Amino acid sequence: MREKVDEIFRKAEAKGRKFLLEHEAKTVCKLYGIPVTELKIAKTPDEAAKFSEEIGYPTVLKIISPNVFHKFDVGGVMLDITGPEEAKNAFNKIIENVKKHKPDAQIDGILVQEMAPSSTEVIVGAIKDPQFGQTLMFGLGGTFVEIMKDVSFRIAPINEDDAQQMISEVKASIILRGYRGQPPRDIDAIMKILLDTSKLVMEHPDIKELDLNPVMVYEKGAKTVDARIILE
Ligand code: ADP
Numbered sequence: 001m002r003e004k005v006d007e008i009f010r011k012a013e014a015k016g017r018k019f020l021l022e023h024e025a026k027t028v029c030k031l032y033g034i035p036v037t038e039l040k041i042a043k044t045p046d047e048a049a050k051f052s053e054e055i056g057y058p059t060v061l062k063i064i065s066p067n068v069f070h071k072f073d074v075g076g077v078m079l080d081i082t083g084p085e086e087a088k089n090a091f092n093k094i095i096e097n098v099k100k101h102k103p104d105a106q107i108d109g110i111l112v113q114e115m116a117p118s119s120t121e122v123i124v125g126a127i128k129d130p131q132f133g134q135t136l137m138f139g140l141g142g143t144f145v146e147i148m149k150d151v152s153f154r155i156a157p158i159n160e161d162d163a164q165q166m167i168s169e170v171k172a173s174i175i176l177r178g179y180r181g182q183p184p185r186d187i188d189a190i191m192k193i194l195l196d197t198s199k200l201v202m203e204h205p206d207i208k209e210l211d212l213n214p215v216m217v218y219e220k221g222a223k224t225v226d227a228r229i230i231l232e
């Protein structure tokens with residue numbers, strides 16, 4: 001799998017990119033056992049409908065463009081698509097939106113993916129620190145990370161104890177243990193993602209930054225909804 005990941009990196013670099021598009025980043029994650037939403041690349045509205053059918057409704061459609069970093073902000077994400085007509089319309093609408101916001105954006109297709117049911121959101125990240133090397137980050141989604149800076153860090157590689165501590169150090173992690181009648185979330189699934197991410201960045205020192213944001217965590221299992229990887 002190391003070779004397969006390297007191949008994805010080299011292909012992106014051959015296209016002049018120092019970062020991976022969402023579908024490429026998710027393919028890399030999947031190779032290391034990190035759960036991601038199932039996805040296919042549509043080149044036409046009919047394909048968007050066909051792939052939505054194959055994946056199973058509801059689906060999500062997203063712009064694939066090396067020139068769009070925040071897909072949502074340019075109208076490049078359409079959630080909760082429930083039928084073929086909607087899928088075709090969403091395909092066209094996304095392209096229209098992106099062309100309006102960024103007329104010169106290169107469009108490589110439309111990503112069709114399963115819609116992950118909403119649940120508790122966490123963020124798993126990695127950053128290559130100039131001094132300490134690959135460093136992992138964990139936090140809960142939304143305001144906890146952005147406003148409270150309620151996150152934990154560990155230098156990679158990490159073991160199971162480290163992963164467990166990374167989660168429990170974050171104050172908001174009480175929410176994962178069951179909160180206000182909500183069922184507890186699958187903490188083992190988060191630990192596994194942290195460990196797999198550690199392995200991924202250790203085996204690929206050319207990863208400068210990795211961002212799984214958000215990861216939906218369920219009573220059983222978890223799923224990465226958006227992924228970014230930046231190369232050195
Ligand atoms: P951006 O490039 O703007 O970060 P995202 O891919 O993160 O775009 O999509 C924006 C938001 O849409 C996500 O933060 C999430 O709330 C929701 N979303 C995206 N993809 C999915 C999906 N497959 N299932 C459920 N929600 C999704």
Ligand code: MG
Nearest residue numbers: 213214226227
């Ligand atoms: Mg995102």
